[in-house]
Amino acid sequence: MKIFRGEIHVIKERCKQCRLCINLCPTQVLQESEEVNEKGYHLPELIEEPEKGKICVACGFCQIICPEYAIWVEEKKEETPTEKK
Amino acid sequence: MSKQISKEEKLEELHPMDKWLRSERMPHIWCPGCGIGPTLYAWARALDRVGIDKDKVVYVSGIGCSGRGSGYLNVDGFHTTHGRAIPFAIGIKLAKPELCVNVISGDGDLFSIGGNHFIHACRRNDDLLVICINNFIYGMTGGQLAPTTPRGQYATTAPYGNIEHPFNTPHVADASGAVYVARWTSIHVRRLEKSIAEALTMKGFRYIEVLSPCPVNYGRRNKLPEPDDIAEWFRQSSVVRNGADTSEVQIEKDKPLILGNFVKRVEKLTYYEGLKKLEERVRGAR
Ligand SMILES: Cc1ncc(C[n+]2csc(CCOP(=O)(O)OP(=O)(O)O)c2C)c(N)n1
Ligand code: SF4
Numbered sequence: 465m466k467i468f469r470g471e472i473h474v475i476k477e478r479c480k481q482c483r484l485c486i487n488l489c490p491t492q493v494l495q496e497s498e499e500v501n502e503k504g505y506h507l508p509e510l511i512e513e514p515e516k517g518k519i520c521v522a523c524g525f526c527q528i529i530c531p532e533y534a535i536w537v538e539e540k541k542e543e544t545p546t547e548k549k
Numbered sequence: 550m551s552k553q554i555s556k557e558e559k560l561e562e563l564h565p566m567d568k569w570l571r572s573e574r575m576p577h578i579w580c581p582g583c584g585i586g587p588t589l590y591a592w593a594r595a596l597d598r599v600g601i602d603k604d605k606v607v608y609v610s611g612i613g614c615s616g617r618g619s620g621y622l623n624v625d626g627f628h629t630t631h632g633r634a635i636p637f638a639i640g641i642k643l644a645k646p647e648l649c650v651n652v653i654s655g656d657g658d659l660f661s662i663g664g665n666h667f668i669h670a671c672r673r674n675d676d677l678l679v680i681c682i683n684n685f686i687y688g689m690t691g692g693q694l695a696p697t698t699p700r701g702q703y704a705t706t707a708p709y710g711n712i713e714h715p716f717n718t719p720h721v722a723d724a725s726g727a728v729y730v731a732r733w734t735s736i737h738v739r740r741l742e743k744s745i746a747e748a749l750t751m752k753g754f755r756y757i758e759v760l761s762p763c764p765v766n767y768g769r770r771n772k773l774p775e776p777d778d779i780a781e782w783f784r785q786s787s788v789v790r791n792g793a794d795t796s797e798v799q800i801e802k803d804k805p806l807i808l809g810n811f812v813k814r815v816e817k818l819t820y821y822e823g824l825k826k827l828e829e830r831v832r833g834a835r
Contacts, residue, residue, distance in 0.1 A: 475564060480581035482764075482776035488736065488784075505581075528594070528738045531586035532576060533564040 470522030471538040472510045478534035481505035485526035485535050493520050508535060569593040569603075571623050579614060582768075582776025584735030584761025588682055589618050591738045592653065595745035607650045609638040611658035614689045614763075615682040618653055632662030635670045638677050639820075646821050649749070650676070656683040656697040660716055664696070671725030671754050673820040678748050678755045681718060682735075684763035685800075692766035701802045703770040720795040722756040723812050729755035730795060730812035734783040735762065737808060744810055753819050760806065 472494070479501055485508050486494045497509035508526075512519045522539040530536075563572060569589075579585050596606060606624045610616040612631035619626030629637045634652045642650045652659075659667050659681045670677065686704055687693040694704040697718065698711045722730045729748045733741040741759060748755040762768065762779030773779050783806065790798075791809040798807040818826075 478576045480576070480776075482582035484582060484736075484777055484780055487777050488780070527565070528590060528742075529587055529736060531579060531581070531583050533566045533570065533586065533590065534576075536564045 466541045468522040469540045469542050470520035470524075471540055472508075472520065472526075473536050473538060474507050474509075475534045475536075476501045476507060477503075478532040479505050479507050480532055480534075481507075482531060483508075484529050484531065488529055489526055490523060491518060491521055493518050494526065566590050566593060569622055569624070571621055574621055577621055578617060580763075580765045580776070582762055582764040582780065583614070583688075584684065584759070584763070584779075585615055585618060585682055587735045587738050588680070588741070588759045588761060589622065589653070591735075591742040592651070592680065592745055593622070594742045595749055596649075598742065598746045599749045601649050601749065605647065605649050607638070607641055607648050609634045609641065609650065609652045609654075611654040611663060612689070613655035613658050613687070615653065615655035615684075615761075616658060616689075632658055632664075632666065634658065635663060635666040635675075635677070635679065639670060639675050642676055643821060643824070646676075649678075651678045651680065653680045653682065655688070656681055656685070656718070657687045657695045660696045660718060660721075668721065668725040671722055671727045671756070674726060674728065674753045674817055676752050676754070676819040676821055678745075679757070680745070681756070681758045682761045683718065683758050684761045684767055686763055686767040688763045688766045692770060697800075699800055699802045702767075704767075705770070715800065717795070717799040718758050719756070719798055719811055722754075723795040726754070727756045727812065728753035728814040728816055729757075729810075731756075731810040732758040732760070732798065732808050734760040734787060734806070734808065736780050736783050737787065740789075740808075747810070747813075751813075751816060753814075753816050760800075760808075 494508045496506045499507050524537050527536045608619045608626040610619040611634040619628045634654045638650045638652045685698050692705045694706045696716050701710050719730045731744045764776045786806045788805045
């Protein structure tokens, strides 16, 4: 079986820190980072905790909700080890 | 030596929307949290989904923040005068009926100064897709009352609260004869995309209202000041009721926002088809 994992890309100069991606992420794996862009807006970053099941599943919601076209997700397929019987 | 990045390579690093954008004009002027961006992206994905050739797409807008979109998208477009997006679009469709003509504009543009054009284009069944980005206010000019501002809400020109009855725009479209009527919000982006795609496959006058946050000019005056407050209001207050009677979907303060695909009529003769038939009858008889 393959599971989907996402890699987040942020186009830094476009972000205006509206926080929609952070608030609306279904798995709540985005947060505001310390990093700021040239206008002083704090950029989002991915914080995963796989042991708690908090991972980016590449649903792409942040990508389609971002008013700035600043964040997008690259879908990565990951092989999960097949369970032994 | 630094490596020269080609345009294609650079595009690959950008957002998937960039193939529809004039990327060099980004970042755009819209405020943090504004709903115009996601609405345009939903429209672009719907065009992709239906498989419409980019060269056949025309985007006509009026004046206002929502009107700025035609300058940012990399499709043929007209940024017309205030309220006149629909008449321009009708002209384009009559001259080049093979084009997919879309009007995307603001509630002020389409329902104040452009209100008469809207109802008559519905009535004549002009073959257009009209998307109204309804942020309940005049955004660009600084938050004046719009014909869509709910009663009791505040605007720069209604400092003690709005006493007027707003338009229930899906009902206006329905009563005027539009063949497709829907309402979504700019955070219901997947359902909005599907609705736009459905409308794109039909002919005749199709209308979709998109409720959209204007945090700066509507939110700040109505106790929703943060860029994500209005999105949260939409999320919490929305009720989806497909096929709802449009007379019952008026937006009121502190009441649920009714969303859905409300009307899908049997397609009827468009204005252009009527004109062609008339031409055949009159010219043919000569
Ligand atoms: C003929 C004319 N009258 C008035 C104006 C001023 N004006 C510019 S934008 C606007 C209203 C825009 O409101 P809306 O259509 O809701 O768009 P928004 O900015 O909210 O997206 C007005 C009245 C104008 N540009 N032209
Ligand atoms: S004023 Fe309102 S509608 Fe205009 S860009 Fe800002 S948030 Fe968007």
